[in-house]
Amino acid sequence: MRRARLWQISVTVEGLNIGRFLRQAGEAGVRMTGLRRVTPKKVTALLREDQLPALQELALRGGWTLTTGNRQGAGRGADWLQRRWILVTAALCAGIALLAASRVMWRVEVVDGGAYTADISAALTEMGVKAPMLRSRVHVGEIRDALEWRYPRIAWFEAGWRGTTLVVRAVEGVLPRQETMEGPCDIVASRDAVIQSIVTRAGTPVVKPGDIVRRGDVLIKGEERTSDDGVKPVAARGSVTARVWEAAVISMSAVEMITAYSGQEQRVFTVRTPFFDLWGLPDCDYAQYDTAVSIMPLGGIFLPVVLHRETRMEAEVASSNRDMKELQEEAAAAARRKLQEKAAPGESFIDIWGNCSMIEDEKVRAYAIGEKLVEIGLRGPASGMAAPAAEDVLYQPR
Numbered sequence: 328m329r330r331a332r333l334w335q336i337s338v339t340v341e342g343l344n345i346g347r348f349l350r351q352a353g354e355a356g357v358r359m360t361g362l363r364r365v366t367p368k369k370v371t372a373l374l375r376e377d378q379l380p381a382l383q384e385l386a387l388r389g390g391w392t393l394t395t396g397n398r399q400g401a402g403r404g405a406d407w408l409q410r411r412w413i414l415v416t417a418a419l420c421a422g423i424a425l426l427a428a429s430r431v432m433w434r435v436e437v438v439d440g441g442a443y444t445a446d447i448s449a450a451l452t453e454m455g456v457k458a459p460m461l462r463s464r465v466h467v468g469e470i471r472d473a474l475e476w477r478y479p480r481i482a483w484f485e486a487g488w489r490g491t492t493l494v495v496r497a498v499e500g501v502l503p504r505q506e507t508m509e510g511p512c513d514i515v516a517s518r519d520a521v522i523q524s525i526v527t528r529a530g531t532p533v534v535k536p537g538d539i540v541r542r543g544d545v546l547i548k549g550e551e552r553t554s555d556d557g558v559k560p561v562a563a564r565g566s567v568t569a570r571v572w573e574a575a576v577i578s579m580s581a582v583e584m585i586t587a588y589s590g591q592e593q594r595v596f597t598v599r600t601p602f603f604d605l606w607g608l609p610d611c612d613y614a615q616y617d618t619a620v621s622i623m624p625l626g627g628i629f630l631p632v633v634l635h636r637e638t639r640m641e642a643e644v645a646s647s648n649r650d651m652k653e654l655q656e657e658a659a660a661a662a663r664r665k666l667q668e669k670a671a672p673g674e675s676f677i678d679i680w681g682n683c684s685m686i687e688d689e690k691v692r693a694y695a696i697g698e699k700l701v702e703i704g705l706r707g708p709a710s711g712m713a714a715p716a717a718e719d720v721l722y723q724p725r
Contacts, residue, residue, distance in 0.1 A: 335360075336376050337396035340386060341369045348391050357382050373399060431459050433601055433631035434492040443478060443497060450477060451495065458493075459601055465493060491631060511560035514547035515707040516540045520569030523700055530563030540569070540703075549709045560709060567704040573676075574696045575666035579658045581689045583649045586617065591641040598625065599635040613641040651691075655683040658693035666695040674699055 338359075340348060345368060352359065359372035374382065379395065386393035408415050435458055437447045451457070454473060456465060467486040474484045474495070485496040514530065522538045530547040534540060549563040593612065598605040619638040659681055670676065676697035683693045 335373045335399045339371050339394040342391035436494050438496040440497045511549045511709040512706050513545045513549045514563045514704045516544045517703045517705040520571045523568045525567045527565040569703045573669045575662050577662040577693045587643045589641045593639040596636040611639050658691050662693040662695035666697050
């Protein structure tokens with residue numbers, strides 16, 4: 328209350344001999360500011376609210392009419408808040424709710440995951456990262472490291488925040504080359520293959536063109552013979568090119584489902600939160616229908632409230648048999664595309680062949696097999712085997 332009396336209030340005084348009123352107010356210690364004479368018999372001024380009773384008593388004794396107006400400055404704001412306390416309280420509660428909602432992760436989004444998208448989402452759930460949960464409990468650095476360890480074929484992961492959504496982006500690329508192993512080592516096969524050519528720069532080759540090797544087999548031994556017919560360990564170096572094969576299989580149905588729309592539509596909507604809908608969506612009146620869904624955020628990026636709208640289109644689904652020749656051509660093309668996806672950056676197939684066959688359940692299965700030449704040499708720990716005989720070195724290209 329003491330602070331309220333320091334606020335200024337506007338007053339209007341009317342009557343005869345206004346000058347005498349102002350003189351008596353000054354003698355009584357009432358300080359007025361912003362004094363303005365409107366007419367010879369009327370003035371307006373501002374004074375502190377705690378001096379208003381003294382001025383009212385002076386006006387009553389002298390027969391002047393004193394009218395009080397609104398508070399000025401901060402006092403006017405206090406009056407506005409007092410008259411609209413329900414609105415102010417609601418706005419304060421909304422602000423507190425918005426602040427609390429911004430501290431919570433409401434959604435997890437996996438971007439550019441490709442074939443790993445569903446598995447990455449499952450891995451995040453296994454790690455305990457699932458909405459809703461406090462943002463302070465989500466450690467993006469640990470999530471990124473765990474995913475990079477789990478998916479070695481992904482170049483790297485990015486994890487960060489977009490509002491209250493945790494965004495995990497998988498970045499595919501060429502994996503970094505393996506660091507050079509120090510000390511004696513062998514060159515081993517990174518996969519099953521048939522040797523095409525081998526160039527040895529250090530060490531002793533133990534395979535020749537045409538040999539079939541399995542993953543992990545030694546290709547170039549990390550040993551060399553000395554002039555006194557001894558053996559010394561070295562770090563094997565060389566290039567081993569081999570023929571490898573990849574296969575892709577595609578199954579396609581010989582029955583095609585055709586959707587025909589009648590033109591009838593039903594539009595419904597609701598306001599949706601992570602926990603409940605403000606009202607439920609009504610059941611559809613159509614026996615068969617397609618649904619188009621649109622979602623519009625209502626609470627921005629921090630408050631997870633959306634407007635969920637559905638357009639239900641009446642449809643009739645019928646089946647028909649596809650042309651077999653066209654189906655086989657489409658299945659073969661799809662198998663070749665799938666095969667090309669298996670080629671790593673910088674690799675290409677030198678030969679591709681395939682076949683189509685009819686299988687059960689009215690399906691066509693297409694096979695595509697491709698051959699390519701790749702480098703299969705990979706450095707591995709020295710195995711400790713003895714060096715091959717001198718005649719084996721004859722297969723070493725010069």
